[in-house]
Amino acid sequence: MSSFDVLDLPSLFQYQFLQMALVGGMLAAVVSAWIGLFLILRKESMLVDGVAHTAFGGVAVGLLIGIDPMLGAMAVSAAAVLGITYMRRKGLAQSDAAVAVMMAMGFSLGMIVISMANGFNVELFSYLFGSILTIDNTDLTVLIVLAVVIIGFMVFFYKEMLAITFDEDGARLQGIPVQAMTMAFNLLVAVTIALSIKVIGIILVVALMVLPGLTALQLKRSFKTTLIASTIFGVAAAILGIVLSVLFSVSTSGVIVFSAAGIFLFVAAYQRLA
Amino acid sequence: MIKMEPMIEVKGLTVRRGNADAIYNSTFSIEKGDYVGIVGPNGGGKTTLVLAMLGLLPKAEGSIKIMGQEIESFDQWDKVGYVSQFAINFDSQFPLTVRELVGLGRVNRRNMGRFRDKDDWMAVDEALHLMGIYDLANKRIGMLSGGQRQRAFVAKSLVSQPELLVLDEPVTGFDPVTQEKFFMQLANLNQKKGITILIVSHDLAAVFCRMSRVLCVNREVHSSVITEGTVPDEVLKRGYGEHFHFAFHQHQCQGVFIDEQF
Numbered sequence: 001m002s003s004f005d006v007l008d009l010p011s012l013f014q015y016q017f018l019q020m021a022l023v024g025g026m027l028a029a030v031v032s033a034w035i036g037l038f039l040i041l042r043k044e045s046m047l048v049d050g051v052a053h054t055a056f057g058g059v060a061v062g063l064l065i066g067i068d069p070m071l072g073a074m075a076v077s078a079a080a081v082l083g084i085t086y087m088r089r090k091g092l093a094q095s096d097a098a099v100a101v102m103m104a105m106g107f108s109l110g111m112i113v114i115s116m117a118n119g120f121n122v123e124l125f126s127y128l129f130g131s132i133l134t135i136d137n138t139d140l141t142v143l144i145v146l147a148v149v150i151i152g153f154m155v156f157f158y159k160e161m162l163a164i165t166f167d168e169d170g171a172r173l174q175g176i177p178v179q180a181m182t183m184a185f186n187l188l189v190a191v192t193i194a195l196s197i198k199v200i201g202i203i204l205v206v207a208l209m210v211l212p213g214l215t216a217l218q219l220k221r222s223f224k225t226t227l228i229a230s231t232i233f234g235v236a237a238a239i240l241g242i243v244l245s246v247l248f249s250v251s252t253s254g255v256i257v258f259s260a261a262g263i264f265l266f267v268a269a270y271q272r273l274a
Numbered sequence: 275m276i277k278m279e280p281m282i283e284v285k286g287l288t289v290r291r292g293n294a295d296a297i298y299n300s301t302f303s304i305e306k307g308d309y310v311g312i313v314g315p316n317g318g319g320k321t322t323l324v325l326a327m328l329g330l331l332p333k334a335e336g337s338i339k340i341m342g343q344e345i346e347s348f349d350q351w352d353k354v355g356y357v358s359q360f361a362i363n364f365d366s367q368f369p370l371t372v373r374e375l376v377g378l379g380r381v382n383r384r385n386m387g388r389f390r391d392k393d394d395w396m397a398v399d400e401a402l403h404l405m406g407i408y409d410l411a412n413k414r415i416g417m418l419s420g421g422q423r424q425r426a427f428v429a430k431s432l433v434s435q436p437e438l439l440v441l442d443e444p445v446t447g448f449d450p451v452t453q454e455k456f457f458m459q460l461a462n463l464n465q466k467k468g469i470t471i472l473i474v475s476h477d478l479a480a481v482f483c484r485m486s487r488v489l490c491v492n493r494e495v496h497s498s499v500i501t502e503g504t505v506p507d508e509v510l511k512r513g514y515g516e517h518f519h520f521a522f523h524q525h526q527c528q529g530v531f532i533d534e535q536f
Binding site for chain 2: 041156157159160162163166167169170171172173174175176177216217220221222223224225226
């Protein structure tokens with residue numbers, strides 16, 4: 001894609017591909033920021049990286065058998081989350097070891113499938129590094145539906161998820177079905193990862209989910225303010241990343257992550273110097 | 275104080291930790307409105323007893339009833355408040371204000387998926403006032419002192435308006451004045467609100483001055499009602515051993531009530 005002049009910025013927003021990319025990017029950023037903040041506070045940030053790499057196998061299988069690779073990613077991510085939860089609960093592996101095992105299995109599956117089928121390496125590349133600028137109507141519809149489901153769950157069960165995240169035993173004693181809620185949340189993590197892959201790619205999805213929350217935590221405010229700030233930082237990084245990458249014709253996912261990291265560094269420095 | 279029916283009935287309770295009986299064949303009951311001190315040597319089974327009574331540890335033998343219901347089928351957990359001895363050791367970076375923490379006390383199975391309303395937040399404000407921490411409502415919990423944290427957690431457990439409040443070693447690390455203020459607040463809750471309170475404590479003087487019953491735990495549980503005629507040594511020897519001597523006289527309690535306005 002050719003680069004645009006900075007002075008053309010207003011006219012740039014008239015392009016449909018950019019409008020769709022911005023809507024898709026912002027939706028993924030909101031969902032990732034919400035889920036990501038809870039993951040950081042549950043000290044499970046690396047679950048994202050592990051499950052995202054596992055999703056690589058799902059994308060490859062999807063391409064091989066001719067179904068939407070996002071669905072393949074979602075199915076394999078969900079299976080990975082269930083596998084990790086099972087291994088933890090049965091004492092087969094510690095949390096980080098369970099993530100490592102699933103990550104290795106999913107990635108290996110992807111490698112085997114790639115070696116079996118030549119011809120979709122270029123397409124696979126777009127899932128590894130994201131391709132938000134090529135998002136089409138179907139992708140956007142799937143993204144909107146999934147985002148509504150995830151945001152709906154997080155809004156309705158906000159207080160329950162906060163109670164479980166802060167004190168799991170206490171929440172259990174209060175009668176909250178901790179096991180079922182945690183399972184539902186973990187499945188939403190898998191779905192969020194799958195829908196973020198199109199935006200930012202498997203390799204960098206962890207950044208979109210962790211950096212906004214980490215930045216918001218620097219503000220040292222209430223949980224509600226932290227959640228709102230996390231959303232704003234995530235959306236800002238997505239918009240900045242998409243617009244700058246089009247203007248300067250560089251990798252969109254790379255600029256999104258660099259924007260998120262830049263915002264984090266600025267906020268962290270400001271909090272310490274102010 | 276009117277005591278009509280038991281709040282907790284324990285019969286022949288045995289609880290195992292590993293291969294050993296942490297609590298063995300113990301029978302006792304706690305009546306509604308009791309203010310109970312749970313005392314005993316370290317490793318004697320106080321926390322094990324509390325966890326078993328709350329259904330958080332499985333029992334090997336015996337039965338436990340809360341409010342007349344067997345623990346296995348008990349479904350009124352919103353009427354039970356519990357503060358663990360580890361409650362205040364949370365991640366101090368967790369972004370939660372005192373008001374948000376206390377608000378979590380209004381979360382239970384019955385209101386799942388429902389937004390908290392004006393009544394919920396009024397109950398939060400009342401609990402903050404009761405524990406004397408209303409002015410800390412918007413402060414992050416990581417910024418609180420140990421005593422303030424403990425009061426915030428008690429406020430959280432009070433906000434669901436429990437009939438039973440269980441506190442495991444809530445005054446560890448408190449200076450004597452803060453400790454006395456804390457016990458004073460609990461006594462007020464017990465007397466004015468009629469809440470049954472169980473408190474694990476090593477402060478034997480506070481137990482014998484303020485509370486109506488003592489459970490002395492050392493593998494077996496010995497329950498005694500505290501009256502003016504109670505001789506602490508006789509009660510405590512059953513848990514701490516025959517060599518134990520606790521120099522205590524009832525008149526020492528007179529100096530305890532340091533601040534009736536608190």
